[in-house]
Amino acid sequence: MAPKRARPIANLALAAAIEAAGWTRAATARHINAVAAETGTPLHYDHSTVGHWLTGTTPRPEGISAGVEAFRRGLHRSDLVPADLGWPEVAGLVEAADDPWQGDVVARLTALGEDDMLRRRTVLTAGAFSLAGFAAPPPADPARASARRGGAGDVERIRETARRFGDLDDLYGGGHARHAVAAYLVHDVAPLLHGTTGRARPDLFRAAAELTYLAAYMAMDAGANGLALRYYVQTVRLADEAGDRVLRATSLRSMAVQARELGHDQEALSLADAAASALGGRAPGRTVAWVTGMQAEAHAGVADRQDALALLRRTEAQLERVDSLPEAEWTGNYRRESLEHQTGLALTALGDHVAAAEHYAASAGSRRPVERRTRAVVGLRCARAHLQAGDAERAAAAVLGLRPTLEGVVSARVRGELRLLRWGWARCRSDAHVAEADVLVAGLLR
Known part of the structure; x- marks a missing residue:
């Protein structure tokens, strides 16, 4: 007793x-x-x-x-x-009075970049993913950055910098070089936004939005979720300044991804629907499929099986009709392997772990060499799907197969997946393969 x-x-x-x-x-x-x-x-x-x-x-x-x-x-x-x-x-x-949807967008971006450089973290407060502020008109605040006039050359320089940092993020994760992106935003990009008027202004704000979006994604991958959310909000606002609906939808979609990963499923659905609404049917086909796929995952997150599966079928049909190269559309760089990953996420939410593992494996197996961090995340989700389906040996084999990919990746999302695996197979460590995989995972977590 x-x-x-x-x-x-x-x-x-x-x-x-x-x-x-x-x-x-x-x-x-x-x-x-x-x-x-x-x-x-x-x-x-x-x-x-x-x-x-x-x-x-x-x-x-x-x-x-x-x-x-x-x-x-x-x-x-x-x-x-x-x-x-x-x-x-x-x-x-309580909801902070310091509403990121209000105030001068460039001053907000500068303050946010400074927080990032100083490694200040921002908490996710109640209602952080609320759509309430999306239409609020921002009152002007005093500029914090000194102004410089920019032109077409500056736009191309910012975009090329974003591409280079994006490649580093893909290879090594959001924990690598993120503070350098923040410093570039504060010292090089923000002054141009304040100083530029006329024809160059929309393109400059569009380029700044692309770089801010990358900063948001890197912060999310590094586990700084409050900071990431505020970066995403400023991406939406910069996109609005540029008059770019596709960029607005891109950031709303990524906010939906973040909400799903953090367990805010109803908010994720609202954000995914808002992204689709922002497109208004006027976007490249690959981008439309990218957003529809997120709607499918979000519906799965709220246990809406019928709509989730219908939206996955629609996403597949949309993707099949696309004839442009993925590289031509950075906002919606959506490939077949991306759809496989999204299908796996939706099926995981619906409890179909065997089928989910198959889709994760197909996604991880067809990733390009530069997508090292993504291959690690998807491969570990495949392992966890095997574990949730009751097959600890296949889970261990999947992890051991990822050994070269996992080394050198600095990602809180990867670490989170590793911790979930260790917890999930705790009772199976007497199995030789599981024990070997557990030693690898424990070493990576150290």
């Missing part, structure tokens, strides 16, 4: 949330620590800390903030508040 608890559970709301998430106390602590790390506030909670909370102890404000976001993701409940966990409200969870 289990020994009687010295102190009974006093926080029934927290106990119910942990049970609903399917977490142990140790897993609860890990999820909260991971969210806190995204904001630059390292926490070191463990199973005993969670035990104290269950008996009535209240976490510090930063613990409450991280805990609420962790349970929002784990329970797929973006409306969850501290009271749902038996905790008091804290100031850090």
Whole structure:
């Protein structure tokens, strides 16, 4: 018979949330620590800390903030508040007055780049993925950057820089050279945006939006999710300044990807639909397919199986009709292997792990050499799909096959997948292949 608890559970709301998430106390602590790390506030909670909370102890404000976001993701409940966990409200969870949709866009971009250079993290607050601010007219703020006049040569230079940094991101992950991108935005790009008028202005804002989009993607891949979201917001605003609907849709779609990865499924659906609406049917075919594929994944995320599968079929048909080279359309560089990955994500959300693994494998196996980080992420998702389907040996084999790809990649998303695999096959480590793969994964995580 289990020994009687010295102190009974006093926080029934927290106990119910942990049970609903399917977490142990140790897993609860890990999820909260991971969210806190995204904001630059390292926490070191463990199973005993969670035990104290269950008996009535209240976490510090930063613990409450991280805990609420962790349970929002784990329970797929973006409306969850501290009271749902038996905790008091804290100031850090209310929506910030510093609304990234407001104010001078160039001043916002400059401040954001400076935060990135100084490695300041930005927390994801309640309603962070809200569509409410999309149409809000921005009041002018004083410029923070000195002005310089730009022209066509500057536009091409910014785009070429974005291409070079993009290649580094593909090869080594968002944790590599991200602060250099931020510095380039602050010192070279922002002054041109303030100083340029006339015919060159839309192209300059378009080029700046492309580079800001890359900064957002790199920040997300590096695990700085609050920072990434603010970069994406400024990408939308820069695209609006340039009058570029496709760029607006591109950023909204990537915000949907981020929301899905963080467990904000209803917000992801709203953002994916907003991206489709932004296109308005007037976009290159490959870009349309790219956005439709995200809508399919988002519908799967809210368990809408029928619409998700119908949208996947529509995406495939759209992609088959495309005759342009992918490289010709950076906003929607969508290939067959991208669709295979998206299909795997949708099927994972729908619980069809065997079929998902097949699509992940097809995607990872056809990636170009430059797509090293993406091949690592997709390959690890393939391994996890095998594990979720009950085949730990195939999961281990998939990981071992990725050994050359994984070495040298600096990506929080890769590390997150590695941690999930270690947790998932913990009971199978007596198997020789799993043990070998576990040693590899443990070494990479160190």
